[in-house]
Amino acid sequence: MTDTRAPERRRFFRQLLGTDNASQPGRAPWHRVPEVGAGDGDVLWSGWTGNGELFVVGDEGMVLRYTSSADAGGAQWQHMAVPTRLPLHGIWGPAANNLYAVGWMGALLHFDGAQWQLLRGGVIDEKGGRFAACKENTPLFAIDGNDQGMAWAVGDDGVILHFDGANWQSEQSPTQVNLRAVACGPNNTVYAAGGEGTVLHRDSEGLWTKLDCPLGSGFHALLVMDDGSLLLGGGRYFVNQGGFRGELVRYQNGQFQALKFDEPMPRLRSLKAYKGGVLIVGDQGHLYYFKDLRLDKLESNSHHDLMDIILLSTGEALVVGDFGTIMTAAEDFTQALAPPPMAAAASPWQTMVVPTENQLWGITEGPDGTCYACGEAGTVIRLRGGSWELLPAPSELAVHCLWDTGAGLFAAGQLGRIYRFDGQQWALHYDLNLDLTILGMWGSSPESLYAVGDEGLILHFDGLRWQRMPSGTQSALYSLWAMDDEHMLAPGDFGLVLRHNGKDWSEFNVGTENFLYGIWGDSLSNIYAVGLSGTLAHFNGQRWQQMATRLREDLLAISGSDAAGAFAVGTRGCVLRLDRDQWVTEVSGSDAGLRAVCATRSGAVYAVGDRGTVLCRNGKTGH
Incomplete structure (x- = not known):
């Protein structure tokens, strides 16, 4: 499992859930497009x-x-x-x-x-x-064309092919170095680039010349900027650094300049103009946004090599790569590709009035049927008589999860602190004294309570004290589901699920590389897991199987009860309902990100999320 430092993990989590600067142009987190049809070997x-x-x-x-x-x-x-x-x-x-x-x-x-x-x-x-060992079989690696319908393709041994609108033919090349990139510029000019710092220019008369580049970079990507300058990306092998290192080079006013950054980059594969800046992709899932000489690393949720960028007419983009990867930052890549007309549909969900506009992270039902929700800035609200009321705040820190043991309400969240509410006031119950966020809780009784969170954090309360349990992972654990103390599951990064048998925690891989955020089941042979990019998997007691959802949204939580059925919720107001053995989409009537859901024993279902949103379905509370 990837070892990720806590600040990076929390930044990713904030971006995923919409509390960071991910809404800024070019800086949104990326996710895989579902149901592409390409396999892991492609x-x-x-x-x-x-x-x-x-x-x-x-x-x-x-x-x-x-x-x-x-x-x-x-x-x-x-x-x-x-x-x-x-x-x-x-x-x-x-x-x-x-x-x-x-x-x-x-x-x-x-x-x-x-x-x-x-x-x-x-x-x-x-x-x-x-x-055959002939020139016609020389491998080709890149192609680009202009508005006049002419195109150029380049490849090994400096080969250059030209399409004049009717026929393809070879053009005389000033190099025998392998070429990996070609781009059309203004006024019928063309540029090509490749190994050993090779950069070629074709003038409007059709003559190719080699530019004097003093750098030894192996160029894989080339972008002609609006001001006529070039941006080149690639990398080369450095013996003293034990591998490939990425390089970004600018060609301006006849001069080549290697751009320097604090963090080392992997080999860069593609550059494209994107949202006022430049989108850059490279090996090991690296994505960057470059603007005004500033390089921001983007959250890609992938460690596969990324090969190219496909720009969409809406200003969004797709990234393709190894292991059948197609990714986007667009919330719905179908709409980004060609926005379809959306027909309005009635929603079985109703928006409830709540006494807060703070983002809500979690919701739970207590043993007596009382529901509680929690969120930013110490927000805790309670549902009574069909109305939500604000409880005192445990602290100013965000509360990510709650659990009502029947003998006290527990709240946990930022800085690893756990608070207990006695019905009148909160008291600090446990302080981890580490900058780790607790993300999920579950308990079987007042004498057995579990909590999970950042960097593989697992805590257990035995009625007397909290103790940390070894998890064997540095992955964030986003929630908890259990049948009892000996059958417990915690989902995490890259398809990881940890399984508890009453003594130890062990890995229980679901068979996906997407992050998993929620798990629910009504038996040990009927369990569902949800996660990034509409991921939905089912465990039948023997093995996990991926289920097709046709969703572009991230599924962030799942819950079920005998009276209510099962529901999964996610970004952009996404709601799925389990109908027999199939998950069907429901119109929620909201575009707010839904972060948690609770299917109650009475049959009412509540979903909470952004901007203090609380939705109710088939509630029996008379609201």
Whole structure:
């Protein structure tokens, strides 16, 4: 499990839940697009979008097409028939029915709106039955075109191909160095870049020249800026640093300058203009936003190599990479791709009046049926007679979770502090004396209470004192679910679930790499886990299985009861209800992020979240 320091973990958690500066342009956290149709063994290299359609190319001749409408099998991502199994590294075209893709062994393909055709490359030696050692088979790695319908593709050995609008032909190259990037500039100029600090320029007359770059960078990415300067990204191997190190270089007024930053970067793969700045992707899941010589690392929730950036017409973007990765910062990538008309629908949920506008983190039902919710700035509210009332604040710190033992209400949150409410006032019950946030609580009795949180924190109260339990992980643990003291689960990062057997905690992997935030079940053979990018998994007593939700929202909590059924909630007012064995979407009537949900024993369901939002469904409280 990745070892992440507490400040970084808390910053991620704040950004995920909307309390940090994630709303600033270019700085929102990224998440995977669900149900892409590519597997963990697939490398996705590049993509193209236009007119509401999306094409993504990758290894094994893969071309994925997304059209916002499902095929006969219900899939929205469709694998296209392609006449080669060669890896495809780049794609460009003036329209969805006129696309070109380039790849390994000089593969150059054209899509005419009906089918893909191999135009050149992939030549087989008739005698040996293998790829021939000819110039036409020189691997191609990048392609770009201009508004006039002309395009250029570059690859190994300095090869440059030019499309004049009718035919492809080779152009004389001033280098034999491997080229990895090409970009069209203003006035019919073109730039290309590659290994050993190689940067080429093509003037409007068609002459390629090599620019005098004193740096030895291996360039993989190239961006022509609005002011005519160049931004180049890549990396090279440093023996004294034991691996590749990323480099960002600016070419301006005839001078190359290596930009220096405090934090080392991995090899950079792609640069694209994005939200007033530059989006940069690289190896090991690294995402950066660059503006005014400032480099901000973005939350990618991934450690896979990211290969390219696909800009969308709405100003949003997709990032593609290793392990079938397609990611976005857009809350709904379908709307970012081509906003569909939304029909209004009636909602079974009602918004309740509450005495706070503070963000609410958690909600719980006590043994007597009383519901409590908690949130920022020490907010604790109680539901009585169908109305929410404000209780005294335990402190000024945020309260993330509550648990009513029947012999006292416990509240926990920031700085590892736990408070107990006796019905009149709060008292500090335990102080961890560490800057760790407690995120979830559960108890079976007043003599057995558990709490989990940042950096694998697990605490147990035995009726006399709180003690820390070894968890074996540095992952944040976001919540707790249990049948009893010997059957307990705590979800965390990258598909991690910790399982407690009454003595020890051990890993119980769900089979996804997305973060998991909530778990609920009505038996040990019927358990659900929810998380990032609409992740929903089911455990049948033997194994976990991923369930298709078609959601772009993050699912942040789940709860159920015999009288109410089961519900999951998440960002942008997302609500799912379990209907027999299928999860169906419900209209919540709210766009607020929903952070917690409680399905009560009486049959009422409450969801709480941003801006003090409290929603109720089928409540029997007479509100």
